Amino acid sequence: MKDTGLTTGTALIWAYNELSKGGVPDARSESEFILMHILGAKRHELLLNAGKKIGERDENAIRDAVKRRLNREPSQYIFGEAEFRGLVLKVTRDVLIPRPETELLVEEAIKTIGQTKERLTIIDLCTGSGCIAVSTAKEIPGAIVYASDISANALKVASENAQRAGVAERVVFLEGDLFGALPRELRGRAQMLLSNPPYIADMEIETLDPEVKDFEPRGALAGGADGLRFIRRILREAPAWLAPGGWLAIEIGYGQSKDVMAEAEATGAYDNIKIINDYGKIERIFKARSKA
Numbered sequence: 001m002k003d004t005g006l007t008t009g010t011a012l013i014w015a016y017n018e019l020s021k022g023g024v025p026d027a028r029s030e031s032e033f034i035l036m037h038i039l040g041a042k043r044h045e046l047l048l049n050a051g052k053k054i055g056e057r058d059e060n061a062i063r064d065a066v067k068r069r070l071n072r073e074p075s076q077y078i079f080g081e082a083e084f085r086g087l088v089l090k091v092t093r094d095v096l097i098p099r100p101e102t103e104l105l106v107e108e109a110i111k112t113i114g115q116t117k118e119r120l121t122i123i124d125l126c127t128g129s130g131c132i133a134v135s136t137a138k139e140i141p142g143a144i145v146y147a148s149d150i151s152a153n154a155l156k157v158a159s160e161n162a163q164r165a166g167v168a169e170r171v172v173f174l175e176g177d178l179f180g181a182l183p184r185e186l187r188g189r190a191q192m193l194l195s196n197p198p199y200i201a202d203m204e205i206e207t208l209d210p211e212v213k214d215f216e217p218r219g220a221l222a223g224g225a226d227g228l229r230f231i232r233r234i235l236r237e238a239p240a241w242l243a244p245g246g247w248l249a250i251e252i253g254y255g256q257s258k259d260v261m262a263e264a265e266a267t268g269a270y271d272n273i274k275i276i277n278d279y280g281k282i283e284r285i286f287k288a289r290s291k292a
Contacts, residue, residue, distance in 0.1 A: 012050075138167050148174045
């Protein structure tokens with residue numbers, strides 16, 4: 001890349017070539033993503049304005065972003081934003097980057113409860129960025145969401161996202177370990193309990209992509225020896241917090257569905273147990289109803 005005469009088109013080609021040579025996955029989309037953010041352009045505008053010259057400040061920003069991406073830092077952390085169900089959420093390295101499969105939890109809440117204005121109580125455990133709590137409150141107008149996380153820094157991010165989305169008055173953020181953060185008066189009152197807990201087996205963390213293992217918070221990933229440490233706790237303790245006939249939905253990891261279903265059945269507290277596949281046909285969401 002030359003210091004002068006840089007255009008949108010040549011910058012895009014340079015960024016793609018650098019990321020491709022550096023082994024960054026999906027280099028074309030990544031290079032477009034970088035320029036879209038820095039130039040404030042939509043994807044089609046990058047092509048329409050291919051001959052437009054880029055100023056020195058934007059050139060330096062592109063160089064810096066490409067350098068960071070070559071170090072495998074996720075683009076969402078570089079720019080501090082991630083999209084989730086139409087919302088643009090703040091993300092930092094204190095929270096997991098929201099993923100498309102997690103959107104299924106919100107979809108299931110809407111399918112189960114409906115976009116009602118009737119007052120409902122929903123619990124979100126391990127809220128992280130608040131993506132589940134905030135989008136659920138946004139899409140279910142009657143929902144009051146109680147969202148817990150053990151990380152105070154994550155809760156600061158989640159609180160800001162609730163403010164951004166205009167639902168801060170209907171999302172209560174609580175610091176603590178799973179159910180230990182919740183007020184006792186919520187026991188037996190929740191129509192739905194949602195969670196994307198840590199579910200990766202400890203020994204598998206180092207096998208993950210650098211974007212995940214080197215940058216995302218380990219505490220939000222590691223789920224114990226078999227990945228089920230937190231899921232087991234949720235399955236055992238959730239019935240006490242759910243209203244009769246209330247629903248539980250948990251995001252789970254690849255290959256965990258049989259063990260999770262067995263754990264749920266062993267409690268004797270659930271019926272209508274099922275597993276829902278994600279967009280890649282992987283068994284991703286455990287869903288069950290608390291017995292009346």
